[in-house]
Amino acid sequence: MALDDRxxxxxxxxxxxxxxxxxDKVTGRAKFGADAYAPGMLHGAVLRSPHAHARIVKxxxxxxxxxxDVKAVITRADFADVPFRPGLEGEFWNVLENVMAGExxxxxxxxxxxxxxxxxxxxRDALKxxxxxxxxxxxxxxxxxxxxxxxxxxREGAADYxxxxxxxxxxxxxxxxxxxxxEAGFAEADLVIEDSxxxxxxxxxxxxxxxxxxxxxxxGKGELWCTTQGHWIAQKTCAALLGIETSQLRVTASEIGGxxxxxxxxxIEPVALALSRKANRPVKIVMTRSEVFRATGPTASASMDxxxxxxxxxxxxxxxxxxxxxxxxxxxAPGDMTAMCAFAPYNLTNVKQIGYDxxxxxxxxxxxxAPGAPMGAFAVESVIDxxxxxxxxxxxDVRLKNAAHEGTKAxxxxxxxxxxxxxxxxxxxxxxxxxxxxKPGQGRGISCGFWFNHGGETSVSLALSxxxxxxxxxxxxxxxxxxxxxxxMAAEVLGIPYENIRVTIADTATLGYNDVSHGSRVTYASGxxxxxxxxxxxxxxxxxxxxxxxxxVEAVKWEDGCAVPSGPNxxxxxxxxxxxxxxxxxxxxxxxxxxxxxxxxxxxxxxxTHIVDAEVDPETGKTSVTRYTVIQDAGKAIHPTYVEGQFQxxxxxxxxxxxxxxxxxxxxxxxxxxxxxxxRIPVASDLPMIDTVIVEVPNxxxxxxxxxxxxxxxxxxxxxxxxxVSNAAGVRMKQLPMSPPRILAALxxxx
Amino acid sequence: xxxxxxSTTVNGxxxxxxxxxxxTLLDCLRDKLNLxxxxxxxxxxxxGACSVTVDGRLVxxxxxxxxxxxxxxxxxxxxxxxxxxxxxxxxxxxEHAALQCGxxxxxxxxxxxxxxxxxxNPTEEETRYWLAGNLCRCTGYDKIIRAVMETAEELREAx
Amino acid sequence: xxxVHLWSGLRSLxxxxxxxxxxxxxxxxxxxxxxxxxxxxQAPIDAGVSxxxxxxxxATGLTEPIPEGSEVYLMQRLRGG
Numbered sequence: 001m002a003l004d005d006r007x008x009x010x011x012x013x014x015x016x017x018x019x020x021x022x023x024d025k026v027t028g029r030a031k032f033g034a035d036a037y038a039p040g041m042l043h044g045a046v047l048r049s050p051h052a053h054a055r056i057v058k059x060x061x062x063x064x065x066x067x068x069d070v071k072a073v074i075t076r077a078d079f080a081d082v083p084f085r086p087g088l089e090g091e092f093w094n095v096l097e098n099v100m101a102g103e104x105x106x107x108x109x110x111x112x113x114x115x116x117x118x119x120x121x122x123x124r125d126a127l128k129x130x131x132x133x134x135x136x137x138x139x140x141x142x143x144x145x146x147x148x149x150x151x152x153x154x155r156e157g158a159a160d161y162x163x164x165x166x167x168x169x170x171x172x173x174x175x176x177x178x179x180x181x182x183e184a185g186f187a188e189a190d191l192v193i194e195d196s197x198x199x200x201x202x203x204x205x206x207x208x209x210x211x212x213x214x215x216x217x218x219x220g221k222g223e224l225w226c227t228t229q230g231h232w233i234a235q236k237t238c239a240a241l242l243g244i245e246t247s248q249l250r251v252t253a254s255e256i257g258g259x260x261x262x263x264x265x266x267x268i269e270p271v272a273l274a275l276s277r278k279a280n281r282p283v284k285i286v287m288t289r290s291e292v293f294r295a296t297g298p299t300a301s302a303s304m305d306x307x308x309x310x311x312x313x314x315x316x317x318x319x320x321x322x323x324x325x326x327x328x329x330x331x332x333a334p335g336d337m338t339a340m341c342a343f344a345p346y347n348l349t350n351v352k353q354i355g356y357d358x359x360x361x362x363x364x365x366x367x368x369x370a371p372g373a374p375m376g377a378f379a380v381e382s383v384i385d386x387x388x389x390x391x392x393x394x395x396x397d398v399r400l401k402n403a404a405h406e407g408t409k410a411x412x413x414x415x416x417x418x419x420x421x422x423x424x425x426x427x428x429x430x431x432x433x434x435x436x437x438x439k440p441g442q443g444r445g446i447s448c449g450f451w452f453n454h455g456g457e458t459s460v461s462l463a464l465s466x467x468x469x470x471x472x473x474x475x476x477x478x479x480x481x482x483x484x485x486x487x488x489m490a491a492e493v494l495g496i497p498y499e500n501i502r503v504t505i506a507d508t509a510t511l512g513y514n515d516v517s518h519g520s521r522v523t524y525a526s527g528x529x530x531x532x533x534x535x536x537x538x539x540x541x542x543x544x545x546x547x548x549x550x551x552x553v554e555a556v557k558w559e560d561g562c563a564v565p566s567g568p569n570x571x572x573x574x575x576x577x578x579x580x581x582x583x584x585x586x587x588x589x590x591x592x593x594x595x596x597x598x599x600x601x602x603x604x605x606x607x608x609t610h611i612v613d614a615e616v617d618p619e620t621g622k623t624s625v626t627r628y629t630v631i632q633d634a635g636k637a638i639h640p641t642y643v644e645g646q647f648q649x650x651x652x653x654x655x656x657x658x659x660x661x662x663x664x665x666x667x668x669x670x671x672x673x674x675x676x677x678x679x680r681i682p683v684a685s686d687l688p689m690i691d692t693v694i695v696e697v698p699n700x701x702x703x704x705x706x707x708x709x710x711x712x713x714x715x716x717x718x719x720x721x722x723x724x725v726s727n728a729a730g731v732r733m734k735q736l737p738m739s740p741p742r743i744l745a746a747l748x749x750x751x
Numbered sequence: 752x753x754x755x756x757x758s759t760t761v762n763g764x765x766x767x768x769x770x771x772x773x774x775t776l777l778d779c780l781r782d783k784l785n786l787x788x789x790x791x792x793x794x795x796x797x798x799g800a801c802s803v804t805v806d807g808r809l810v811x812x813x814x815x816x817x818x819x820x821x822x823x824x825x826x827x828x829x830x831x832x833x834x835x836x837x838x839x840x841x842x843x844x845x846e847h848a849a850l851q852c853g854x855x856x857x858x859x860x861x862x863x864x865x866x867x868x869x870x871x872n873p874t875e876e877e878t879r880y881w882l883a884g885n886l887c888r889c890t891g892y893d894k895i896i897r898a899v900m901e902t903a904e905e906l907r908e909a910x
Numbered sequence: 911x912x913x914v915h916l917w918s919g920l921r922s923l924x925x926x927x928x929x930x931x932x933x934x935x936x937x938x939x940x941x942x943x944x945x946x947x948x949x950x951x952q953a954p955i956d957a958g959v960s961x962x963x964x965x966x967x968x969a970t971g972l973t974e975p976i977p978e979g980s981e982v983y984l985m986q987r988l989r990g991g
Contacts, residue, residue: 022845025853026837028788028828032854035787120778121771161953162919173957175986176919205888207792207800208854257790257854258888289793336986352918371989413915413983414962452988455969480851480889519988601968641848645890649851652891676797676886684892685876685883701966 007704011560012491016641017498019484021255033211033227033254034286041213042071042116044275044285045123046268047130048295049105049112052139052361052669053152056105056112056132064115064129069122072278073130075113076100079274080243092240094330098364099241099270105134106154106329107361108670109294111267116275116283139361139669143303143326146170146360154329154359170359175336177412178320178352185318185350189309193386197379198735199718200662201301201326204368205653205681208257209287210296214272217280220244224251226269229259229477230516234266235508241270242277249273252507253477260479260653261367262297264516293674297366298663300325300333302375306342310387314398318350319343319411323376326358327365333357334372337452341715342376343411344450345421345607346402351411361669367518369650370451370711374657374718378736381447381719386732395446395723396434399609400425403448420633420697420707421448421607427693428609433629438613442626443728445612449715453603453708454519459512460529462490462537462594466586468579470494470537472530473506475514476522480649480710481642485523486530488638489704493534495561496578512597520708523638524603524699529596531703537594544588545576602701603708608632610651610716614724618747621740623659623725629691635699635707646709648690654717656682658725662737759820761786762830770817776810777801779817780827788828788857792886799885802858803827809865811884828857831864840864840902849898851889859885863899871907875900912940912976915983923950937961938972940982958987 024030061073079096101110113130117123138152145151146168153169162174186192208227216222222244228234231251239246256263268285276283287296303324309317321342327333335355343351355372388395403425404410406418428434428446438444461473472490476482483503491498515521538558545563546553555570556563562575585592613627630647637643660680664672673679698705718736725743726732731750735742754769761784768783775794780786780803789812792798796811803812804826831838840863843849850856859882866873866881873881878899879892887895911931921928925948932943940961944951961968962983968974969988976982 016848018845019848021853022850023837025850025856026828026841026844026860027832028786028857030853031787032790034781034791037785119771120782121773160957161923161950162957164922174919175917177917206852206854207798207886207888208790208852209792255854256852257792258852260888286791289795289798334989337989340986367989410965413917413985414967415965415981417965452967454988481848599969599971601971601974602966603969605967641894642851645848645851645894648891648893649889653888675795676793677795681886681888682891683883683886684879684896687879687892689896690891690893 012488030255036213036225038282041282043120043123044116044283046111047113047127049110053137054105054134058133060131064126069117070126072116072275074274114271141665172331173357175355180350182318182320182350182352186309188317190312192309194307197304199302199375201298202657202661203298204260204262206258209292211286212269213284214276215282216273216277222249227254229263238270250509290674299368300327300365304379306379306383308383314393314401316402320352322354324356326360328362330364337372338376340412341373342380345448347404347408369714373715378718385723396429423695424609424631427631442615443724445720445723447716447719451712454521455600455603456515458525458529459597460533462533464582464592469500472503474526475511476517476526482522485638489530490534520710524708525600528600532596533594540592544581549573604699606707606712608712610720612720612724616728621743631693633695634709636705644692647692647713650713654714658718658721757821760824774817776815777812800858802861843898843902847898849894855887924948937974960985
């Protein structure tokens with residue numbers, strides 16, 4: 001759909017104006033999830049299971065209900081338990097079970113009841129009055145143990161069609177793909193390396209905890225304010241869980257304080273609405289940080305076996321990977337995505353990949369930036385690095401030799417369109433970082449990374465004002481400066497200044513459906529929609545000009561914000577600026593707007609290459625990242641500063657995942673590090689400046705060539721840092737995070 | 752539990768509130784004074800999103816009780832700008848895109864302002880260590896550090 | 911006719927076939943035709959699939975045209991963060 005109007009010369013796109021929400025955000029007046037208040041508002045709090053796996057025998061809420069400050073107490077019984085169109089089946093059922101436990105508590109932190117009271121303190125106090133009788137069951141939190149024959153069963157019958165017979169019921173999905181003959185390929189290799197790798201679960205670590213303010217009456221009409229990456233999915237899910245009609249619930253997205261995939265579903269939102277319905281008053285719930293860690297959606301943890309054969313000249317002759325991912329007590333761990341992305345950067349004759357989705361007694365995993373891809377890249381790119389070391393080959397040259405390009409058969413099946421991996425590798429090779437000398441004790445690591453990117457359902461509406469300014473309504477919450485990018489794209493089409501365009505994130509009542517801000521889709525899909533909506537408005541502007549001039553609309557074209565006759569035969573008329581046309585639009589045919597509602601399908605896959613220098617202190621095992629360069633294909637950078645920001649943020653999160661961050665469960669199945677002091681994300685003093693190179697290989701599926709950039713940046717860091725650390729320490733690191741104790745242990749076992 | 756009366760100064764204004772002795776200064780700023788610029792990211796003093804100054808000293812307002820503010824002078828992000836004139840740090844943060852989601856920005860601005868008041872010529876390392884108590888998950892800190900260092904340079908040149 | 915390439919995990923549902931030939935002009939027709947030819951493919955299609963046409967991944971759309979002679983791959987439904 002985008003191929004008809006490609007553009008490569010730009011006026012506004014590619015510039016770096018101030019973001020429209022900048023002033024609000026530096027003065028403290030921007031309203032985030034927890035910043036909403038309503039008259040008569042109550043405060044909600046959630047009671048959570050202290051057990052990793054337990055049958056809920058009885059919940060006695062009578063004492064809490066009797067307390068004078070308490071206005072409502074709810075349990076699972078207060079949610080829709082009868083099928084309601086579109087039906088509480090599949091993922092809706094899983095989300096309901098996660099939002100409020102049914103027969104069993106499935107992980108430490110699983111919600112079992114909730115209260116609404118007159119103050120936040122009163123609500124927290126009231127939780128202590130709820131008596132829950134548990135029958136504690138055996139639990140399992142490790143992926144390999146959860147697959148073992150003696151593992152406790154989380155839920156019978158959760159497996160789908162794909163799981164081969166004979167596997168434990170905790171294995172709920174299975175993926176296998178590839179092509180060629182890997183055994184024949186391994187036989188051709190001069191060197192075959194096979195190794196096993198482990199990554200721990202990490203959390204997106206957005207600084208803003210989940211927060212919402214819900215109002216629902218017994219007339220089935222409601223309002224919800226929440227911090228979310230997608231308010232339409234929140235609307236749909238909450239309506240289903242509460243048994244009301246989707247359109248009767250109006251959801252407004254607050255400013256969002258980070259999401260990274262973790263705010264693509266609901267947790268407290270249906271709870272606040274159920275409490276509100278019972279109390280007949282607005283209810284606000286704000287999670288504590290500990291609740292965020294224990295009971296929202298961290299990543300899957302992974303256990304992986306990778307085997308790669310290489311010839312002496314660096315050609316990969318065969319590659320095989322088995323990726324086992326644990327995603328908590330529900331189906332959903334992206335083992336299939338790990339498998340499909342793991343070898344995607346390479347042009348392989350023989351490749352086979354297997355992914356497992358395994359349940360355990362942990363919180364339901366949620367998406368985290370390129371979900372599934374970083375762990376697979378860690379395993380694969382570590383083995384490639386080891387092969388390069390053993391064969392004495394340059395790691396960038398080997399990747400260039402095997403790099404996928406246009407026409408390559410992807411490891412996941414189809415043939416690539418125009419892609420930019422080779423360009424990122426060539427930029428890496430030419431970058432001063434790659435040839436800079438290393439100091440003693442330092443190591444350098446390289447890794448490539450791949451992510452699919454996504455389009456998704458998209459609605460955009462653009463309305464012109466009489467004074468010639470424009471208001472643009474998009475439905476994808478702005479998680480990193482996207483309002484600036486949207487305004488730039490609209491300015492490009494309309495030909496009016498960037499500053500004259502006001503971009504608003506519309507609520508669910510004022511715009512058609514929009515898929516979540518995920519899959520790196522916002523600049524791609526809402527951007528495409530913005531361009532189309534602006535063109536739609538331009539068509540109408542041209543019609544008005546044609547009518548004024550008394551010439552056919554085909555004889556009018558739009559140039560630099562003005563209607564002009566399309567050629568000498570069209571007539572001699574002075575250009576009509578946009579504001580000249582809008583000034584009297586009410587009397588020349590009515591308001592002028594542009595719309596777009598569709599599902600753009602052409603997101604265009606994305607590749608990146610990272611270069612890292614790391615230094616390991618042999619005394620303490622502490623790693624310092626001394627230099628970092630991100631090189632990634634953005635297709636076309638609409639606002640380059642925010643593209644750089646995505647690259648830098650992805651790298652920083654990857655550094656945390658590689659070096660420090662992990663979910664630590666005790667023998668009792670309880671999360672042991674549920675505050676930021678113990679779950680340590682990178683702080684300013686941990687990091688160097690993060691250099692960026694934006695490669696632009698236009699995506700054929702977008703009018704301006706955009707590829708999403710949000711997710712790919714977290715794919716290479718795990719492996720790039722592991723390679724740097726391994727090269728610095730002289731020992732291959734196969735488990736993340738590479739925390740000081742693990743590095744010391746590895747150094748010790750290496751003698 | 753009966754509430755306690757507190758009289759204090761916030762951004763130069765005299766304010767009063769009643770608070771439960773268990774409520775933090777952050778709770779009081781947000782819920783009683785409608786100053787929601789300071790954010791609660793952790794409630795344990797680890798993230799710095801609630802940073803304010805109390806009698807000129809940088810503190811996490813989630814670690815201080817509301818009653819302890821009695822008679823003190825509190826400064827929050829809402830008080831950084833002088834009327835419609837932004838503080839140079841605020842301008843530089845917008846110009847450098849030193850924020851993405853912006854939830855950490857109020858705390859980082861309060862902390863950075865406090866740094867520049869104490870040390871007008873910080874090194875990159877000093878800036879990074881001063882801001883090590885303010886978590887940002889979006890930016891990788893690169894543009895934040897550059898914005899603070901550049902503001903410091905501009906302020907030095909201007910004085 | 912369209913040659914539809916399946917990921918290898920689906921071969922157990924098609925009697926070992928890695929490529930299935932069906933008559934289809936759009937992605938929606940293609941999925942219906944696949945199920946007619948191999949009813950067991952209903953389960954993976956219900957679980958969610960994407961379709962790559964000449965390398966362009968159609969995540970969910972059922973109305974995308976399939977040009978004559980194009981390369982078509984069935985893929986697991988993509989998810990993002």
